Amino acid sequence: MRETLMAGTFDQRGQLVIGDGRIISCFGKKRSGKSIMGTLLFRSYPGDRIVIDVAGDDGPMGPDVVDLKGTVVDLPRRWPESKRKDKERMTLRYVPDPGSPTRLEDVDAVVALALSHGDCALLIHEVNYVAPSGRVPAHMSRLLHQNRHRNVTAILCDPRPITVDALVLAQSDVVYVFEMNVVQDRERIAQTIGWNTKDFAEGVTDLGPHEYLRYDANQPKPASDDDPDYRLVHFPALPEDVAKQTYDWAHGGK
Numbered sequence: 254m255r256e257t258l259m260a261g262t263f264d265q266r267g268q269l270v271i272g273d274g275r276i277i278s279c280f281g282k283k284r285s286g287k288s289i290m291g292t293l294l295f296r297s298y299p300g301d302r303i304v305i306d307v308a309g310d311d312g313p314m315g316p317d318v319v320d321l322k323g324t325v326v327d328l329p330r331r332w333p334e335s336k337r338k339d340k341e342r343m344t345l346r347y348v349p350d351p352g353s354p355t356r357l358e359d360v361d362a363v364v365a366l367a368l369s370h371g372d373c374a375l376l377i378h379e380v381n382y383v384a385p386s387g388r389v390p391a392h393m394s395r396l397l398h399q400n401r402h403r404n405v406t407a408i409l410c411d412p413r414p415i416t417v418d419a420l421v422l423a424q425s426d427v428v429y430v431f432e433m434n435v436v437q438d439r440e441r442i443a444q445t446i447g448w449n450t451k452d453f454a455e456g457v458t459d460l461g462p463h464e465y466l467r468y469d470a471n472q473p474k475p476a477s478d479d480d481p482d483y484r485l486v487h488f489p490a491l492p493e494d495v496a497k498q499t500y501d502w503a504h505g506g507k
């Protein structure tokens with residue numbers, strides 16, 4: 254059993270091996286808990302980090318975060334090392350302007366920054382803004398195909414899997430699925446991960462508030478029908494104090 258667990262994306266203690274260029278996605282209806290989960294994982298990342306905060310209220314934000322400003326023409330091409338305090342790790346934040354005529358290129362320039370820097374984590378709270386179905390811009394496409402070459406971990410959240418390019422799910426090492434009412438969204442996930450759609454729908458329908466299913470694409474199939482299947486596992490909601498601490502940290506707390 255230990256060998257089986259070690260073969261997946263989680264170590265023997267059940268901790269996500271996050272520093273190793275992973276793609277993690279979180280899907281679920283509004284307010285189901287995706288951003289809290291994404292932020293919790295992002296917080297645990299040990300190096301430099303960038304967040305694309307489309308709604309502008311998810312964070313992390315605050316005095317320890319460096320805000321990136323402007324559009325594709327103004328955004329830095331290189332990591333803003335001059336803003337690093339001592340030798341501390343840095344967190345950059347970009348709140349895009351949805352009215353910008355270059356909105357897709359703007360966010361793609363931030364993805365380019367993560368790729369050119371390497372060894373970092375990128376959190377995107379609404380990934381359909383950066384990888385809309387059928388219209389993935391160049392750097393986002395590179396990230397989804399080649400993130401491991403640059404050792405970039407991407408944490409990608411969205412309420413609607415069908416509005417997001419199929420590559421996001423197909424390339425995810427781990428998928429977190431929260432409450433999800435739309436049939437087509439559930440079917441998109443089940444079909445992409447190769448799960449029986451009826452079984453998957455039942456698992457999702459049974460989820461209570463903030464509970465989730467976790468799919469680990471790196472976990473092998475059980476050897477026989479008698480062995481437990483760790484690929485898709487149901488979890489209770491994160492404890493309320495963990496959710497609160499994560500929210501507070503993202504909004505400028507320590």
Ligand SMILES: Nc1ncnc2c1ncn2[C@@H]1O[C@H](COP(=O)(O)OP(=O)(O)OP(=O)(O)O)[C@@H](O)[C@H]1O
Nearest residue numbers: 283284285286287288289412463490491493496500
């Ligand atoms: N496990 C939890 N226990 C208690 N509260 C939680 C939990 N997870 C999330 N919440 C709370 O629920 C609210 C919504 O969470 P979150 O922002 O993660 O939702 P979301 O799925 O990202 O929603 P949206 O689609 O609007 O971005 C937050 O106020 C958060 O603190």
Ligand SMILES: [Mg+2]
Nearest residue numbers: 287288378410
């Ligand atoms: Mg959110």
